[in-house]
Amino acid sequence: MGNNAGANAGGGAIYGLGIFGALFYFWQQADGFWDHVWSLFEAVFWPAYMVYRAFEAIPH
Secondary structure, X not given: OOOOHHHHHHHHHXXXXXXXXXXXXXXXXXXXXXXXXXXXXXXXXXXXXXXHHHHHHOOO
16 A cells, blocks of 8 residues: 555645634734634634535535
């Protein structure tokens, strides 16, 4: 069997960039303490939601 560590690392890097970009965007939009806490939550789960929606759009 082949070793797919490189492919897995590439996917993780892209997902990590998505989290970082989302955090940067949502953090700038936040005004108060709880808005900043919510922006952390959004930054972690927003890229996963986008991947889910992309897979959902693929025809069966």
